[in-house]
Amino acid sequence: MRTAYRVETVRAAERALMAALPGGTLMARAAAGLAAVVARRLGRRRYGARVVLLVGGGDNGGDALYAGARLARRGTAVTAVLLRPDRAHAGGLAALRAAGGRTTGADAPGTGPLLARADLVVDGITGIGGRGGLRPDAAALVARVAAAGVPVVAVDLPSGVDADSGEVRGEAVRAAVTVTFGAYKPGLLIDPGSAYAGEVLLVDIGLGPHLPPEADAVALSDADVAALLPRPSGESDKYRRGVVGVVAGSERYPGAAVLAVAGALRGGAGAVRYAGPAAHAVVGRHPETLVSDGPPHRAGRVQAWVVGPGVGEDPDAAERVGEVLASDVPVLIDADGLRGLDPDRLRARTAPTLITPHAGEAARLLGADRADVEASRLASARELAARYGVTALLKGSTTVVADPAGRVRVNTTGTPWLATAGTGDVLSGLTGALLATGLSPLDAASTGAHLHGLAGSLAPVPPTASTVAEALPAAWRRVGAHDTGKADVSRTG
Template identity: 75%
Template sequence: MRTAYRVETVRAAEQALMARLPEGTLMARAAAGLAAACADLLGPRRYGSRVVLLVGSGDNGGDALYAGARLARRGVAVTAVTVRPDRVHPGGLAALRAAGGRVVGPEDAGRAVARADLVVDGITGIGGRGGLRPEAGELARTVAERGVPVVAVDLPSGVDADTGEVAGPAVRAAVTVTFGTHKPGLLIDPAGEYAGEVRLVDIGLGPELPAEPDVVALEDADVAALLPRPAAETDKYRRGVVGVAAGSARYPGAAVLAVGGALRGGAGAVRYAGRGPAGTTVLARYPETLVSGGPPRKAGRVQAWVVGPGLGDDPEARAAVTDVLEADVPVLVDADGLRLLDAGHVRARTAPTLLTPHAGEAAALLGTERRRVEESRLASVRALAERYRATALLKGSTTLIAAPGGGPVRVNPTGTPWLATAGSGDVLSGLIGALLATGLTALDAATAGTYLHGLAGRLAPPPAMASTVTEALPEVWARLLRPA
């Protein structure tokens, strides 16, 4: 599991650790890890290669300078471009010069970068707020125009470490070398898109960090531990029964896809409650389904409900949403269900509720603009969970999941652009709904389902379709449940 902490927490942990160590120890550890990452990227021909350091003020620039000194001692031609020549880290500057490195001002950045094999971004790091200042923004544009690979020091300059927001120009890195712990902005878009490959360097910060992080990203072993496994005495009812209220005469395919995701989600049975031809279509594709043509309340006993995909917006659709929300079982609401729900009804529920909007739907639920949701994904998912007193899953290039009452936000690391296809969200809804029915909490079901869905999207033959994502799910399950 990857954990991430806000800058304030990281700074406090660093101060506590530095109080127990000789002066300069943390910077030396960071510089050693940064230099090693740069050497790896340069490869076996690093001797004689050219590295340019973009050096801002403070410790971030110091890390870059000390790493540059290490590289210079190994035969690399290192040039430091100082953003603010009057505010450069003095110890790092002396070390670089002693190792044979060159130092130039920002006016020489273009010439230096044009000849570089690698650029090290040490402009602002985690202390930056509100975007880059003009002179630093110009350096970022120069690097982008030259197309030279960039290694970011702790965090790409110009992105917000705590929120993942990007205000104006920012450095786009091939690799980010971060120290001590991940920062939320490295895991959350849009900032995550600027980070490239993230490498964590251990500088001994772990014991100083609190037990509860701000953001977590689960990995294979974490998700495998969540997945339900039937025991010898299990029957289909003990495995869980999930109800699906989805589809309509206009969108029967949504019902098929949601049911398909539910059948691949681990539940023992799927009950489908729908109108018109959708039920017939579902039964033709999945004869295992228990189909009911009446309202959800008459479909039979279930342990969780999925409502909304392709449901439409007529009075019967609205009644189906109300029916499901009145059930005293966990409920996942998606797509049309999000438009038809009553906020007060959701907040009043005692059983868990899970809302799964994309950015546009989240904007409508929050009464804001889609652009604002996309720019502030972490704040938006937390706001959804708080406003509706429900677990919120905000879909996107990095899907985020927040529980009501706070706690770490979970980030799904398995997403792929191939999942941006019609019906993919319907499959996800059914998959997560089935996991809810097996007894997982809303937070765990959302986390595991999104993780499985992302892996299936990667595994499905490109270009992926919603139906091929469904077909790839058994292999994903097998991979995660395989004994180590």
């Protein structure tokens, strides 16, 4: 499990730890970890290799300077490019110069050739304290680094990325590796920021005992997911394992029903009931499904409903969605079911509700622009959860799950190949089945997204929605769902 904390929380933990340590200890720990990563990155070439430090005026620049001093003592040619020479960390600057490192200004004539000849660049411009985008001089320097094509190791966070949200406003460093200190930051896990971070390596500097037990964002591991997945016992039967109902598809979109049911059948529930006009298509592909072509209430008892994929916009579809929302079991709403949702009606439900919009659908629900939703995934997911009183799974390049209590899970599995028609229907069925097994909406959504992402990676390339559904059993095996051991995660209610 990767736990991420906001800047305010990390800063408080740092202050508490520094109060118990000699001055400069935290920066020394960070610099040692950073220098070790850079040295490994350079490999046998580190003696005589050319490393350029981009140094801003804060502690982030100090980390880079002290790490540069360590590298210089090992025979690496280190030059620091100072954006604010008058504000560069004095101790770090002295250490670098004493070790044989050199300094220059960002606007010096030789900076361009210096970057072009570098074997590696260390980004220590802003770090986690940066807000609102880079200053013009820093943005210009970052653009020159990008043009030089030199690999970059970012210090704590790529400069220009918002640590709390992952938002990127204007120019930002694209790192090959980000070395982050003490704890992950949400912006390293959530796009667009995570796309700028490259490989993220955590250096332990001792913050753990000073961080709160509840993280601001969590990314589950395979072991965490395996611990959450339902396992039948010797006393299980198909009804005790959970029954999920699926209201999906229409005469125009029968495939949506087939795909949602495919996902539901592989979600761990004991049975899948389908109610809708595509019953013939569903039972033809999945004969184990219990089908009905009538309204949802005639389908039989269920422990959770999935409603919306491909139901269309006709009055009958609206009636089916409304009937499901009136039920007293957990409901997952996707696709066409998201049209015209009433926040008051959702808040009045006695059972939990999970919505699974993509960015365009989320924009309609929030009355926002799609581009704004994509640029602010974390804030958008939280706003959906708060405004509608639901758990929200916001699909996209990073899937973010937020619940009304403010808890956030970030999915880190998947592949861009999942951006193909019908895969969202599979995810809805899968996640709805997990709801029916008894998982909370937060656990069902984050577990379903994890498995779905793995299945997308395991399916033959290029995958289709059908082959993603077929790869779900392999995804279960990949996370070790057959194991009986428990990971450090519990079901949340």
